[in-house]
Amino acid sequence: MATIKVQTEDFDVSREIAALTAGRSDIGGIGCFVGVVRERAGADQAPEPVAAMTLEHYPGMTERAIARIAEQAEQRFDILGCTVIHRVGTLRTGDNIVLVLAVSAHRQPALDATAFLIDWLKTKAPFWKREEFADGSGAWVDAREADDAAAERWSRDG
Amino acid sequence: MATIKVQTEDFDVSREIAALTAGRSDIGGIGCFVGVVRERAGADQAPEPVAAMTLEHYPGMTERAIARIAEQAEQRFDILGCTVIHRVGTLRTGDNIVLVLAVSAHRQPALDATAFLIDWLKTKAPFWKREEFADGSGAWVDAREADDAAAERWSRDG
Amino acid sequence: MNAPTTPVTILYFAWIRERVGRSEESLVLPAAIATVADLIDHLAERGGGYASAFVTRRTIRCAVNQEFADQSAAIAPGDEIAFFPPVTGG
């Protein structure tokens, strides 16, 4: 039921929504999140604007981990389907990084599943971001404790 | 900062995201919700599948009410902008009804503002839905207590 | 300040509009009408579709000059007063 893609190419939100909802008349709400490369990515105090970001992943395990996260979302929330697309490779400021879609008869499960999916992707899928600054230097992004706390929230709720 | 449209025409999610994010390098997360006409709309126990839905509104007050809701969202959440598009007139099963977008440096304000905007739109904007069934009969949709409760949640939180 | 002979505009939406049989009308307020509730009483007394539209007062929502208002809200000549059921958009 879940569509999962790990790809270097960009995605089109409208096209992915159309693919997820095609031929269905039982969907009342579509929740969506798009993560984007911003100029101050890892830390707002970064010394330099981020010029580019490189996303590394663990081929094989990545798809497996995302599939498990999507399964969890489908078990926890009354959704009719979901889509997760995560880009890898080198991205520039303003580029899309990740797309999460979740569809449901009603808005609340769609919104909840969307938040759950992105929270869990941030902490349970094997991706690593390296920022490249305008001055030519670079640094691996540190994991944020706030992300662990956000994902942990779903454990408490569940 | 908010883009607000009340229109009969459909909208394109990708195009609206592009318009909201154009020229910005400070956006890290885009929250989005799309409401869609489903076959069992007002009540899951409806005797007949919904063939069409007509949305009536209060021209003038509608735009003003949505602008106020968007202002509230911008005050409550650390967002960089939002878009609300609500369609009126006659829609068919599978048609888009409403689009909410909220953008932020980080995902949480974008997701929270998206949920807030759709919850408040449901209870504080002057729209009324009339369902038309396949057998030719029709009925105005009753307000749902669950929607009031969802909107009320933000009053408690705030 | 509007003169007492300036009418109010009354708007009806959704099933209230259908029962009343019109979407809009102008009315010079009788002197005794000071609030939305007074106006509802006045309209309901017309009988027919009006009586039917306003039979269950607690299901009626209203706006005065395009702002949601309680039925206890004051109204005055020149106001735009709208009656409608609880909203169901989104």
Next chain:
Amino acid sequence: MNAPTTPVTILYFAWIRERVGRSEESLVLPAAIATVADLIDHLAERGGGYASAFVTRRTIRCAVNQEFADQSAAIAPGDEIAFFPPVTGG
């Protein structure tokens, strides 16, 4: 059951890969190595980039056969063992 001479595959990601200087290698496990933690000790003893990569054990995450695992997890010939920092996708 794989024979003791079947190697394990070891993968390195992100800054661990950079410090180690390679992304993948095969290793026939010495008999004394039973867990991920044992393997980390073994690799760190090589010194140089390996010592640098594994200097702060608590920042090392690992997966055994593409499932997240604790450093106490058992490993066996034929396993795929990956080392990486805490994930930062999404």
